[in-house]
Amino acid sequence: MEQLARNQSILYKYIPEKAVPVISEWIYTFDFKLKIKKSRSSKYGDYRPPVNGQNHLITINYDMNKYAFLITLVHEIAHLSNYNKHKDTVKPHGEEWKLHYKMLMQQFLVPDVFPADVIIALRKYMNNPAASSCSDLNLLRVLKKYDEKQDTLLLEDLPQGTVFQYNKSRNFIKGEQIRKRFRCKELETNRMYLFNPLTEVTVVQPGS
Numbered sequence: 001m002e003q004l005a006r007n008q009s010i011l012y013k014y015i016p017e018k019a020v021p022v023i024s025e026w027i028y029t030f031d032f033k034l035k036i037k038k039s040r041s042s043k044y045g046d047y048r049p050p051v052n053g054q055n056h057l058i059t060i061n062y063d064m065n066k067y068a069f070l071i072t073l074v075h076e077i078a079h080l081s082n083y084n085k086h087k088d089t090v091k092p093h094g095e096e097w098k099l100h101y102k103m104l105m106q107q108f109l110v111p112d113v114f115p116a117d118v119i120i121a122l123r124k125y126m127n128n129p130a131a132s133s134c135s136d137l138n139l140l141r142v143l144k145k146y147d148e149k150q151d152t153l154l155l156e157d158l159p160q161g162t163v164f165q166y167n168k169s170r171n172f173i174k175g176e177q178i179r180k181r182f183r184c185k186e187l188e189t190n191r192m193y194l195f196n197p198l199t200e201v202t203v204v205q206p207g208s
Helices: 001-010 016-031 066-086 095-106 116-126 137-144
Strands: 030-039 045-048 056-061 165-167 168-177 181-186 192-195 200-203
Touching: 001 016, 016 066, 030 066, 045 066, 056 066, 066 137, 095 116, 116 181, 137 165, 168 192
Parallel strands: 030 056
Antiparallel strands: 045 056, 165 168, 165 200, 168 181, 181 192
16 A cells, blocks of 8 residues: 555646546556656657566656646557567557557546647547557647746748748748658758658758
């Protein structure tokens, strides 16, 4: 019980209060280790199955708002639950994982946990959840409304041809939109990359 209380005290910092009892119980019953990691541009979280007698391991980026953190955490717990049943015999984000994700998320789709606009966007996303919630621009836009930083600049807000900095070090020029992403050229290498419209960027001033 001491460990359960310790888990709850940590979780209160990262997820909605009403979700804490369920998640802390899952940490115990699913027997996994949760690590809070620094921001990673390539992913919000990940799951690793147990090896050499160690626990299941789930890592989540620390810098998400509480609603995004919970959605990501349940996503990874669904991987764990799916692994327990199927091991490596099914696709990581196949129909089996989607079923586990939907079942685990269902109990959180209530006003005590999420605001109404997040519930609406999340219900739509959960009809066919993808490998990453950031692939659903509608859900991502709604979640960003609850970020502590509200003065961030998004790539979709910039005119085409604007030079911007990404990840505090690399400069790009914004190009045309291709389906749901923007085609941008890295100035140093001339390589082309596809960016999510909701990528947070900084405009590079002329001469800087």
